[in-house]
Amino acid sequence: MAIGLVVAGRSSRLPIATLAGIASVTAIGLADDLSGGLDPRLRLAVQAVSGAAFAPSAAFAPMGSVITAGVVNVVNFMDGINGMTGSTAAVWGVATLLSGRADRDALLQVVGAITAGAGVGFLPWNAPTAHLFLGDVGSYLFGALMAAGITHVAATPSKGWVITAPLLPYGLDAAQALVRRWRAGHSLTEAHREHVYQRLVDDHGLSHAQVSAMHAGIASLIAAATRTMRPAAGVASAAALACGYVLLPVIAQTKTFAGQASCDWARNYGAQCGAETL
Template sequence: MTGAALYFLTGLLLSIPCCILVPRYLTRAGFLDLPGERSSHVRPTPKGGGVGLVVAFVWVAVVIGLPLFFWLPLLALAILSFVNDLRSLSAGVRLAAQFMAALLVLGGALWAGHISWPAFLILPALFFVVATTNCYNFMDGINGLAGITAVVAFACLLVFGGAAETPLFYPIVAVMGALLGFLPFNLPRARLFMGDVGSIFLGFLFALSVCLLAGSWTEFLVFASFLFPFYADEAVTVVERLWRGESLLAPHRRHLYQFLANERGVAHWKVTALYAVIQIFVALLVVAAGRHGAWHVLGIDAAAFGLWAWTHYSLKRRYVVDQGAR
């Protein structure tokens, strides 16, 4: 535990200078996130707060002698994501980089014996990692949401998932410390955004951790459910947009968190806190259900997803009715 505390503090101390220096440089260079059609903010704000998360992860990975295949692909992907924050890259380039990074890490972990599932599952594992990475990126849209969700998700993996037994334990602890350093700059009023460099990195690291920790389908379902609010919001929103005939590639503000923050005017920190409470509640339920097998976990997830979808559509329908009555 002394080592964990040391690396947590290391992540915190590395993150804070990054959160101070990076936005200053980006502001002077004119690289600001301008409010747009998909935005939930109203003033230009620098991105790049996620740089500190990556620095903390890589620093600790090097210090503890983590094999290159565990951290070098993540570093390369983070650098590409930072470039995308500054100058937009095509979706094809980003997807190809994500699949390549996932293949290198999972392939290396499988070769080194850090994965307990059969090799033929590496293809669905690749899609899971890339899908989660992009889901996380899409959900990074209001103050504190991506950061708080990551803290809860990684804490659940440490407490319930046995993450302390994996090579990524200390780097994950460092990332949690870095998140603590970042959040005061982003919550309750955002002076700095995480950017793709942070959200892509966090989504990738979470999905990778789930793949490394899961020794059965039951464990996979339990661990993946630690990110339930993000998966549920993204899935329901995709269905809604397809139903409306909208292009999935077009900018939008149809996520439930965006609706609550924008149309309903709920403070960002309140929406973030609500998502965190739901995330913790579902995590506790699936951990308890996991003792009885995968079907019980699926039952909890299905019930929670159904309730989420009903809430999503009910709130939006009521809003339309209220607007029409005015």
């Protein structure tokens, strides 16, 4: 975080309301870790009140509450493999810092720099081998920082899109996991392994580092597309990249099936397949 503040420059100060909101969300995350599980309604209430504090005006307070509850919980849901949240925070933070510099927006610069600095600083402790974990306190902190930045520009949809877009794979991954569980008749509140990143690790044998790097690369491409392309092209590119990420398990399954079918065909004609030739 200290590195982030240095990068942000001399105006490295956040409004008291923003600081209080970030601190409150982080504190409720810490309390949840220490207690073994707080009432979800209490956590949601704190997130909602803090989100209202992030809003640029009273008119946007309800939107801030919804944004903050959504972002904080999505980040918490997605913090399931080594390197995932740290790398995503780094990508989002850099993208937000650059947007803040381009628009001369001090709050975006500070929030972006802190998020990027904290993400990069945490990665060596969490990837490729985890020596430390974020817990709820860490994921809530990152979620609150992101929510503060997104809510800050809620009055300007074009800016809001640029700030939110790098988190699109996160949001779609969380959404598809909930849909899969709902369709299967499973509880939406119980722990599960339905996320894209979990299926890539569990079902397709990819390492935590590979999946986290893949996700960070896609988020980086989305950030670049929304900053450099015309609006329509940027939206289309971001949507295509995010959907491509969500479909990775399907693509991997199809490739596996095709490879197995090829091997079966080869064996039928007396040929050897893949590692069998070694």
